[in-house]
Amino acid sequence: xxxxxxxxxxxxxxxxxxxxxxxxxxxxxxxxxxxxxxxxxxxxxxxxxxxxxxxxxxxxxxxxxxxxxxxxxxxxxxxxxxxxxxxxxxxxxxxxxxxxxxxxxxxxxxxxxxxxxxxxxxxxxxxxxxxxxxxxxxxxxxxxxxxxxxxxxxxxxxxxxxxxxxxxxxxxxxxxxxxxxxxxxxxxxxxxxxxxxxxxxxxxxxxxxxxxxxxxxxxxxxxxxxxxxxxxxxxxxxx
Numbered sequence: 013x014x015x016x017x018x019x020x021x022x023x024x025x026x027x028x029x030x031x032x033x034x035x036x037x038x039x040x041x042x043x044x045x046x047x048x049x050x051x052x053x054x055x056x057x058x059x060x061x062x063x064x065x066x067x068x069x070x071x072x073x074x075x076x077x078x079x080x081x082x083x084x085x086x087x088x089x090x091x092x093x094x095x096x097x098x099x100x101x102x103x104x105x106x107x108x109x110x111x112x113x114x115x116x117x118x119x120x121x122x123x124x125x126x127x128x129x130x131x132x133x134x135x136x137x138x139x140x141x142x143x144x145x146x147x148x149x150x151x152x153x154x155x156x157x158x159x160x161x162x163x164x165x166x167x168x169x170x171x172x173x174x175x176x177x178x179x180x181x182x183x184x185x186x187x188x189x190x191x192x193x194x195x196x197x198x199x200x201x202x203x204x205x206x207x208x209x210x211x212x213x214x215x216x217x218x219x220x221x222x223x224x225x226x227x228x229x230x231x232x233x234x235x236x237x238x239x240x241x242x243x244x245x246x247x248x249x250x251x
Contacts, residue, residue: 018230022143024112024242025203028133034231037138042150042220044105044207047190049216061132064197066171068102068190099186104208105218106190109140111203112242113165120242126199127238137237142228149222150205158210162187166202168195 027037036043047068054063110130112120122130140146147163154161162185171194190206207220 018139018141020139020141020143021145023114025140025143025146026110026237027138027140028110028130028234028237029136029138030134031136033134034136034138038224038226038229038231040149040221040223040225042107042205042222044107044205044218044220046103046105046216048103050106060196061129064193066194068104069098099189101187101189101206101208104187104190104206106207107205107220108200109203109205110201111165112201117242121240122238123199126201129199130238131234133234135234137232137234139230139232139237140225140228141230145228146222146225149225150220153220153222154207160187160208160210161205162191162208163205164191164203166191166193166197166200166204168193168198170195 029037033043050062050064050067051069052063053059054065057063150161150163169192187206187208191204193200193202207218209218
């Protein structure tokens with residue numbers, strides 16, 4: 013933060029949010045929306061800051077698929093152009109943060125584009141000071157519920173091109189579809205926690221209660237966070 017140094021275990025993860033939600037976050041309530049909610053948000057309101065019609069969908073510019081009918085009829089080839097394809101994980105639940113990947117940045121400062129856009133997420137910024145403990149608490153809660161969890165940085169792609177490597181990455185685990193977004197969202201620099209319930213949930217959100225996180229987080233004003241500079245510390249810490 014301006015004129016201060018703070019040690020962070022792991023790497024910086026920041027949840028930008030309206031300050032009215034700070035208390036709930038500090039109490040350990042991770043409010044997670046279904047990925048479909050973000051698609052509908054852009055469709056209904058034209059909000060393309062939080063909303064994204066391509067969220068967790070596989071974008072195909074042009075491809076040929078072989079469809080095998082359940083009736084036993086002969087397989088048919090279908091040509092698809094400029095299409096969004098759903099998978100079984102396109103409606104999983106996500107908790108989204110802004111992160112600084114230590115593999116890409118030795119020092120980091122937000123760009124003016126990021127400052128202009130991220131301020132729209134809310135007036136408060138919760139910085140996790142121990143990401144390892146955050147992941148441990150999330151994992152314990154998810155395991156207790158019998159759900160599945162995956163977390164990592166989102167990768168951004170050029171939607172005008174069909175990327176074979178992106179398709180291959182989804183073959184071992186289709187949950188990977190939720191960790192790709194179009195280049196226009198690269199300013200978010202997103203790190204995502206993705207939860208896959210083992211049961212059908214009617215609501216378009218879940219509240220993952222991981223317990224009080226005041227011991228592993230600090231809250232700042234968004235403007236303060238956006239003006240901060242992050243430097244590489246030792247291999248296990250970021251300052």
